[in-house]
Amino acid sequence: MTPLAGRIALVTGAAHGIGRACALELARQGADVGLVDLDPGVEQTARAVEKLGRRSAWATGDVGDPEQVHAAVDRIRGVLSDADCLVNNAGIVDHIAPLLKMQQSGWERELAVNLTGPFNMIRAVVESMAAKGWGRIVNMSSGAARSGLYNQAGYSATKAGLLGLTRNVTLEFARKGITCNAVLPGMIGTEKVKAMPPAILEQAVSMTPARRLGTPEEVAQMVAFLCSDAAGFINGAEIDIDGGLRLSHTVLGSQRELRSR
Numbered sequence: 015m016t017p018l019a020g021r022i023a024l025v026t027g028a029a030h031g032i033g034r035a036c037a038l039e040l041a042r043q044g045a046d047v048g049l050v051d052l053d054p055g056v057e058q059t060a061r062a063v064e065k066l067g068r069r070s071a072w073a074t075g076d077v078g079d080p081e082q083v084h085a086a087v088d089r090i091r092g093v094l095s096d097a098d099c100l101v102n103n104a105g106i107v108d109h110i111a112p113l114l115k116m117q118q119s120g121w122e123r124e125l126a127v128n129l130t131g132p133f134n135m136i137r138a139v140v141e142s143m144a145a146k147g148w149g150r151i152v153n154m155s156s157g158a159a160r161s162g163l164y165n166q167a168g169y170s171a172t173k174a175g176l177l178g179l180t181r182n183v184t185l186e187f188a189r190k191g192i193t194c195n196a197v198l199p200g201m202i203g204t205e206k207v208k209a210m211p212p213a214i215l216e217q218a219v220s221m222t223p224a225r226r227l228g229t230p231e232e233v234a235q236m237v238a239f240l241c242s243d244a245a246g247f248i249n250g251a252e253i254d255i256d257g258g259l260r261l262s263h264t265v266l267g268s269q270r271e272l273r274s275r
């Protein structure tokens with residue numbers, strides 16, 4: 015089944031992790047895929063897309079910098095044409111500290127990548143989507159947008175801000191045939207996450223009702239669905255992909271749950 019045949023998708027942060035899985039799933043479902051990443055290793059993802067029989071183009075660039083975004087989008091447009099779908103996946107957890115110990119520069123960097131990045135990318139592609147009367151934008155938020163995360167104020171705030179941006183893009187562009195949705199992953203077993211200290215991973219698994227990490231492919235499946243025609247009336251939505259983690263405060267009434275923490 016190739017529901018995305020004939021579509022051109024753009025994925026940011028596609029060198030690794032969830033972004034790479036999204037690029038490959040979009041290709042499996044028929045799309046040609048443009049890739050943007052700070053890491054030139056993104057070329058490996060482009061080669062993997064081509065192995066799946068789809069066209070690909072890639073550019074290195076910092077999504078937080080509007081000039082680099084325009085250069086990257088232009089380069090990809092020159093090879094593949096205008097994007098029909100945009101997956102704003104690039105994101106960082108760069109600054110882990112209590113609020114009063116945070117560096118201003120760390121806060122600003124997370125804002126630039128996690129929130130200004132999607133803003134820049136959307137502004138670079140949304141006009142051509144509107145002109146075609148069809149577009150799909152998926153923003154990679156996080157469960158942290160709702161719950162907050164200890165010592166990660168910048169990350170939580172930017173991921174919550176991204177939900178606000180998602181709603182506004184919906185309000186402004188839904189009438190042009192464009193959808194803009196957010197996905198909120200819980201703990202996903204990317205290479206980076208799996209390299210975290212075992213005690214933290216065990217805690218994350220024990221807090222997750224599904225009692226496991228999610229996979230990048232599980233997130234990618236939802237992203238690909240949101241990019242399809244079938245998802246045309248889903249707009250401004252916030253979709254949790256977290257094995258139930260958001261419900262994990264619900265331990266009242268279960269001694270077994272309390273003991274397992």
Ligand SMILES: NC(=O)c1ccc[n+]([C@@H]2O[C@H](COP(=O)([O-])OP(=O)(O)OC[C@H]3O[C@@H](n4cnc5c(N)ncnc54)[C@H](O)[C@@H]3O)[C@@H](O)[C@H]2O)c1
Pocket residue numbers: 026027028029030031032033050051052053075076077078103104105106127131154155156157198199200201202203204205206207
């Ligand atoms: N892994 C998880 O458990 C998890 C949970 C919730 C949300 N998320 C979100 O999913 C997204 C992907 O996470 P991941 O775990 O795959 O991360 P990752 O670190 O494995 O990959 C992120 C990719 O983004 C790229 N990148 C970083 N800054 C960039 C910039 N300024 N411009 C362009 N590219 C840049 C990196 O080079 C890398 O290839 C992020 O937005 C993250 O916040 C991840």
